[in-house]
Amino acid sequence: MFKQILLLISLFFLATSCKKNIQKVAVDAKKPEMNVVVKHKNYAALSSYSKKEIKNWKEYKDVEELLTRFENISPLEALNYAVELKDLTKKMKDSIKIKDFKTPAFKARVNVLENEALRLYDMTMIPAITAKEINLQIDKYILIFSSINEKINTIYQKKLFDEEIELEDFFQLDSIDNKQKTEPKTVKKPEKQIQRANPVSLEKKKAFLRKKSLLQNKKDEN
Template sequence: MKHLYSFLLIILFLSFSCNRPKTTQEVLKKSDSLKISLDGRIVSRLGETLIPKAKKAISDWKEYRKVDKFILRYYNISNMEALQNARELSELVKQMKDSIKIEKLKQPSVIARLNVLNNEALRLADMATIPSISNEEVKNEVEKIVEIYSAVNSKINTIYKAAAIQKSLEVDTEIPIEIREKPIKKYKGYRNKIIPPKKTKQ
């Protein structure tokens, strides 16, 4: 009988020992997932910034400078912070959109990008009022805003690069030189169609 009890105790001990690491592992897994949920941040790659010539040309555009400074925090931000700052971001973007005074930038391509940026900033601000909004939705919207802002800078750079080339070549023409822009992820780039020259009659 003593041998039977001893045998049962050994089995129970071995069973407890085998199950213990699994339980510990599950607890650690739950703790890790909680830590990710609380400490997880939306980290975006730094987009295109203004070239020195463009930066100097628009140095008096204070509304742009405010957005440029404010949006830096969105390159590394938590979901909660992104939503808390969304209203202020949308207001700054709207002020920038409505304050273009530089003639070179009063182009449909620039205005279109600013309108898209304004719409996405408003969308993020609306998300802050939705209790059921998911972290993934906030993350996607933040990434989209950062990317569109990069597209705005890219277009501004393109305009001033073209102006610099035109000036250096001393081209006397009313049609500005166009530089092909670098395509941006998730957005379709412009495709230049090659038109064959017309055949002249001989």
């Protein structure tokens, strides 16, 4: 029984060793350009407010931590991290629990990120792959990750803005309410109505005066 266990362990290590050899043969490590360290562009950073809101998203932090190694890295070293990057990216995609991120636009970005990670992993099995192609693929992954961070910042920037607007409206309403309570109440005096003469009454008055004048003239003649 003991011998069988030792045999199984030996076969396991042998299979693992063979797998590693196959991976090493897939890419020609002897090419000088495969070992040249390249400085890649930095991805967009999260705002302090965004960091606070996603502080419990462990899977995101794992990807971000690994990605810092890609800032200055050779193509060959990047391929050595390709498997780990692929696995961590998938875990990140499958762990989206934050309600604000459960939108088609955000999920689409994360899906693209996983596709770029898979593409980098596939390059480990292409013997004719070039250093230029590997470096370009790293840039693509960083670009998508950067767009995810920008989307996160946009989501929380809008959320923060909405909260500030609601708070400002609350204080304005509160201020108006207090002002109404403190100001003395004034009784509005009714405006005096201007009495306009009735046109009919004026005509009657004029007729009466004319008639009176005629009578007075006749009296003077007599």
